[in-house]
Amino acid sequence: KLGAAPKTILEKIELAEGIVEFIVHAPHIARAARAGQFVRVLPWANGELIPLTLADWDAEKGTLCLVVQGLGSSSMAINRMQVGDAFAGIAGPLGRPSVLHAYGTGETVVFTAGGVGLPPVYPIMREHLRAGNHVTLIAGFRNDSLLFWTRGDERIGKLQQRYPGLLDVIYTSNDGSYGVKGFVTGPLEELLKANRQGSGREIAEVVTIGPPLMMRAVCDLTRTYGVKTVASLNSIMVDATGMCGACMVPVNIDGRLVRKHACIDGPEIDGHLIDWDKFLPRFNQFSAQEQASKRRHGF
Ligand code: FES
DSSP, X not given: OTXXXXXXXXXXXXXXXXXXXXXXXXXXXXXXXXXXXXXXXXXXXXXXXXXXXXXXXXXXXXEEEEEEEOOSHHHHHHTTOOTTOBOSEEEEEESOOOOOOOOOSSEEEEEEEEGGGHHHHHHHHHHHHHTTOEEEEEEEESSGGGOOSOSTTSHHHHHHHHSTTTEEEEEEETTSSSSEESOTHHHHHHHHHHHHTTOSOEEEEEEEEXXXXXXXXXXXXXXXXXXXXXXXXXXXXXXXXXXXXXXXXXXEETTEEEEEEHHHHOSEEETTTBOHHHHGGGGGTTHHHHHHHHHHTTO
């Protein structure tokens, strides 16, 4: 495997319907990667550049773990690629690494992950655990058919075994088919309320990764409790160099609207500063082209 050409897919695991984990040979990126960073994948010549936050990496083996949800025509086509196929290009690691503080075990860092927000959350959580912080993961899925990494012998379970007593996990599903019925904001609000009443570990910060509406709901909730919240944004990106403006994030700083860019200022941005009313429509900026592309490619 170590002799494989860079960018070759070494393993492919179907995690759930439409969600695929790829292990890709990319030794230079694997050696330099830090938690919270992303790569830009060019699946094939003249293809669309896809930003993917690193789900994991192995510096020794020279591999990256990337999880792709087939939503648009490019991601659906990527998910049809097989072991032995190679991407045309992978650039990275890109973006600023997560900023970690040592809180110890008296406080907890709460991660709220929605669906395929779980893979990018994983390495950031692991870094907090390595640093000796207590972590609470609230991971939400639409229903139990979309679960992955949740069994005892999978990544989250293994983390719990490796750091006993340091990682609490709460699962939610929209329909109640797994874990707590409802959204990640339900258990989060319970933790926040308990905090306010002086019980439970104090929440040092909240990190949220997932669908934009979920991240907004989490930020709105934590704002009312005054708890610092970081949103890791999976914005639409084109050049990933801060030049094209595709990933622009409108941010309010001291009453002024400032343009940040997820590709160079993020992907992590203070969720309470984001102007979500202006930001959310940006996720649909290319939806007409996306629908046309899907039709063209027969998806
Ligand atoms: Fe172009 Fe960020 S992707 S500015």
